[in-house]
Amino acid sequence: MLYVVIPVFNRLPYTRACLNSLRQQTRTDFRVVVVDDGSTDGTAEVLANEFPEVEVVTGDGNLYWTAGVNAGIRRALALGATRVLTMNNDVLALPDFIERMLAYADQHPTAVLGALELDAATGEPVYGGERLDWSTNTRHDLLKELTPGERHGLHPVTYLPGRGLLIPLAVIEAIGLFDEKRLPHYLADFDYTSVARRHGFPVFCNYDARLSTYPEESGQEQTRRQRSLRGYLQHLFGIRGGGNLRNFTHFSLKNCPRPYLPYFLLNGYARRLAGYFMH
Template identity: 45%
Template sequence: MIFIVIPVFNRWHFTKACIDNLQKQSYTDFKIIVVDDGSTDGTSEKLASAYPEVKVLNGNGSLWWTGGINLGITYALENRADCILSLNNDTLPTVDYIEQLVNASNMKPGALIGSTGIDVNTKEINYCGERIKWLTDSAESLKDSLGKENMKGLHEVSYFPGRGLLIPKSVFSKIGLFDREYFPHYMADYDFTFRARKAGFKVYCCIEAKLGTYPEASGANQLMAQKSFKNYKEHLFGMKGAANLKYYYTYVIRHCPIYLLPISVTIGTLKRLTSYWIKPNFM
């Protein structure tokens, strides 16, 4: 039994489209939990009306991503979940999406299985996992290293985002939940998968498990799209800033090999201070 946990805050149109696609899945042994963290667009009421089979858990607006996903996971584990699928609402699972994840999980028992992100507009792969390079604070993308002719099967990666990640219950039994205290919104998923690997679990990307995504919809990318000194400050220090320095330092100190830490932190800090102005707009 798979429990799909979807944290949401407003954006009903995304949530509706995601659940509609989940209801078309070729694999059907799953339940959906939506954690609505104080939406003001009637998300909970609309879910109750249109999808009574979906379990809705409510927050007061202070959960953010990590608190929301943990609340849903806790409920799922209490109700005999075998696996948790963490999923963002701004995604569109293909019809065989869960079936492909389950097949991959059967091939690699006990492993965490990630999804392949497909841009809903261009239909091109925009994410399928990475392998970390601490020395240069960078990562090698599977998309670049494999090439189009080899984009198939299962490939081990260093970490994986929580947007479409199948996690066996044994992982939570051994390492606990996502770290809400130190990573309330961004980087909790990367930290979690690093912790899982340190505990002996493998992390893979399943190329065939395709998940439509909207790159421009994330809060971090919206900050990048509308460049200003106010957004730059949010980018570096705010809850929605993907380059948040406080979270980055906690993450890199926790996971980078100690002998590479000084140079990795120096390069990583410089990248985060400058990338906001260098990277092109997402919109």
């Protein structure tokens, strides 16, 4: 049984729209777990009244993304999940999303699968996975490298984001849950999928399964929208900071091949220190 795990903290309109998109799926043989981490905008009441079919896990407001997802996965496993699909609440699943994810999951039962992401405003693809050259810290954007005719089926990637990530039970049994201690928010998803790949599990972006996303609503974009010294420090050191130096160090030490580690770290630090002002 597939369980969809969605961590939420406020932003009720997104949560409602996301859950409604899951109600409209062409396949309905899945269940949903929402981890409500202390929302104060009426999320709990709406979940109880409008979405009684959803399993709810309640947090105290201090879980952040990683611990929230882990709490949802633990509940899903206790309920008998054989596959888990993590999602963020600010995505919309196209009607055949679950069907197309499960179709490939059946063909590749040990694979970790992500999805093609579309801009909710334009319908244009905005993310289709990356391949990372560790030796130069160079990211190869598959959307830029694949022709329109090649944008279908599965494509191997280095890592995947957690906003539409299908994880087989075999992966969880082999490598455990997300690293909530060292990576409480950002990079936990890239780390998890990198660790899975290093343990021999295939990691693919599924171009036939599509999610609509809101690129401008990401935490990194909001931090950079109004640049300031406070925002810069938040970017580098805050738990939600997209350039968090501590998180990047943990990710690198765990996943970068040792011969490339010194350059990868120095290059990554430089990019984070300067990148806040360059986007």
